[in-house]
Amino acid sequence: MSLERLKKAVFHPTKSDLEIVIFLYLPLVFILLGFVLPLLSTILSARGWEVFRDKYYLDLSWDAFSNIVEYKTIRNKIIITVKGFDLGVIGNSIVNAVLVTLTATLLGSSVAVLVGFYRFRGRRIFAALAYVPLLMAPFVNAYIIQRFVNPTLGYNTLSYIISKFFTEPLLGKTVIISFKNQAGVFLAQVLMFYPIVYINTLAALAAIDATLVEQALNLGARGFKLLRKIVLPLIVPGILAGSTLVFILSLEDVGGPIIFKYHKFISYEVYQSVAYQATQEIAKVASLSLIMLVAALTPLVVARQYLSLRYYARLARGAPRPFYGLKLGSKGYVLAYLIVLPIIMAAAIPQFGIIVLAFSERWVGALPDLLPADKLFTNFEALLSIEGIRRSILNSLYYLGQAIVFIAVLGFMAGYATARARLPGATLLDTLTSTPLAIPGLVVAFSYFVFFSKHNLGGFFDPQNVPYGVVHLLVLAYVMRRIPFTVRSVFTSVIQTPEELEEAARSLGSRRFRVLARIVLPLTWRGLIAGILLSSIYVLAEVSVSVTIGALGGDIYSSDHLGPITFALLQLTTMTTLVGGTQPQAKAAALAVLLMILEATVITISSRLARRGQALITV
């Protein structure tokens, strides 16, 4: 029967309406061919299962835990080196992601409950500080954390603070504490990703209707019991949405492994196979990608009764009358200021560190060396004067300009069709437009690289075809990975507009095309623009594809490389010298500041557009 309807719809377009058919099937075909096909065909060809027998990839012996912490004393120096475990590439990726997720969930949700459910002095400061880590500054943020906790020669910043302010004056001893290897990556990821749980939980809290809580208070529920019985069940979907996302981000993160120079992670293996075109390893890397993909999807499948993928990219509506908070008791104050505030501040370190570094010459010792007042903007000037960096900014804008056209048009079509079409394929489109959010970007990058090396429409998408093939692939990847934000945003706006408004016009004799132009667009443009803005910002901050496929056009020493901003950030943070006096990392920080300013602006505009009472739930 539905097949008949499909036939009717497609072959008698004058009888049905052609517009909805196009709106539904054009994006559907586009995603099937441009995303699903390359991914499936690559991933399903995985054959390199020897990775499970190789100790480098998987080591489940007790040796794995033999080196977690080293402790030495040399005269009055206490040297503590935390290295974490080594379970091999696969084991590290998965166990590290689990630990990062658990820690981030615990931190993020407790901070959110404190800030979102209690009233206390300084709550606004807590809340504002907790948003800071959401500003994405790939690689540079990990670099700042690395500066704080990693170097063993001399002081790192953390050891400096501990020794100078506590142990030296009090005990006469110097403490050098250093996080390396898996432990370093773990720490960096927790600090980078815990705000995702925080913000999702906070949004779920904001959607709780005050009457619910007041009812419980009336019935005598207090304190922990109130939280556990009433509040927790209501925010579980928010927490889960955040933590499943953290899990995926941890799995696909290459910033941590690269910056902490510890490469035994799946993400790094996949990254280097594409960025350095290690084509002989394809069978093995395909297997690793498949493992990463399965691992990333597992929590989603397990938690699916509590959340749908849509949850990630939506703008949540606040409660009709949100709860304004319980008064925090004195024990709570102690907890808030002694434990929670330091955590929030620690998580904001990278962003503040980046700002400081952007105005510094270098950061080699415990503290950065600020630039003299008359040369304060040296690093920012370098962004324009050094050709390779300027090129990366122009590249980003050029790719964005192309991607955004597709994202806007296809995203609007798909968002409208998923809300309105009652044709076969509508649910499939709904699922497919959310799926890219759950697919690790490196899996996309690797699949594209392999698939389009073979099938590339006469070189149009060929990654070896520099520059055009690379450019087209990058744009395609950006469209696919970032279209969900626009689709969800449009979908939400359309759903909130009663369908009768469209039907009234239809029944007066208006074709759907005119209905779209005169009724739908005027009523949903805010959602469309908000979605496009969000998609744009995530295009600019995209890492996985940018540093792999984006690396195929050469590095930033050359003036006509193809890498976007995030690629430049990676290269600047990992290189040792570059013209212009200051450390390359300081220039990276300046570039990151630029990116963060853009992000802050866009996120502000976008949540304004999405109207009152709505909170942004996403990364």
Place this chain on the structure above:
Amino acid sequence: MATAIEVENVVKRFGQTIALRGVSLEIREGELFAILGPSGCGKTTLLRIIAGFEVPDSGRVYLKGKDVTNVPPDKRGTVMVFQNWALWPHMTVYENVAFGLRLRKLPEAEIRRKVLQTLEMLGLRGLENRFPSQLSGGQQQRVALARALVVEPEVLLLDEPLSNLDAKLRLRLRGELKQLQKKLGITMVYVTHDQEEAMSLADRIALMRNGLIEQVGSPSTLYKKPKTLFTAAFLGRTSLLLGKVMDAGDDKVLVRAGEIDIVAQNHGLQKGEGAAVVIKAEGARMEPHKGRETVKIRGTVTVSMYVGAFVEVRVRIPGSKYEVMLDLPLDTPAPGPGQEVEFYVPLDNIHAYPIEEDVIKEIAEQA
């Protein structure tokens, strides 16, 4: 009169729910046709199928004899007025009303003339530049009507257009609507769950239940000659009691309910069967009617109260759990609670049918 709309054996499912189970209808040109029924019975679905917003799973729809089953709504010439009026919030009253005319590519002067004329007709002059949010409920309703009427549709479909208004306004607009329809002579299909509205407005009514049409006819036919138990029980203020057929003729039947026997019009009952008796409250007296066959009902009064134009009494039938609701004229001295009294009800107002469990359950739920 010629047929304006014909619906033939239409079935419509939504997943597990069957909204329409095989509906056939003929609506004549120029008539005001009401589709009446309890909420959820499929009225809106039927209207939306006529309008082209839903395609039936099987069955056909004809407009003026032309098969339009698969024709999209914009090519049908039927115009719909929605329950929530669906005024476009980003357009002024003028723009809302002009929308349909613009589609027809009329010259701007012509559009202006027609819009203003229609607004005038509906008492909306002076509100052209307001946005819908700046109007009262009644005004919004009229704008919705104006927007539909201005294109001079052959068929106007209205889905509970007055249900979002307060009672007084509803009454007034009901009258205006009827006048307008007669004046313009357009075919109107009017969906409502309010029997009073249907009775007072419609030339003919289709009474629906559970995805099927129970009976089609003029308001008085449906009221006086209900063919089914549901039709009898749904229209008017009615009571239902169950009993057993003691004796059955072609026209009349004697039913024992509790300890009393009641004569009723027979709708296919045989001696010895269980019977469902519907008694309309209207027309009851304390003494036999002159020149009209009446039926005696004995029982104990449990409640007696003034309800505007009449006194409502509830009478418990001896030896049963049933209560019968009866309306007595104001001039009779009303009996008080506890009194055992005899009442007389016109035979026209008592109907007996074979027992249909699902109908009885549905009626009980609505009472």
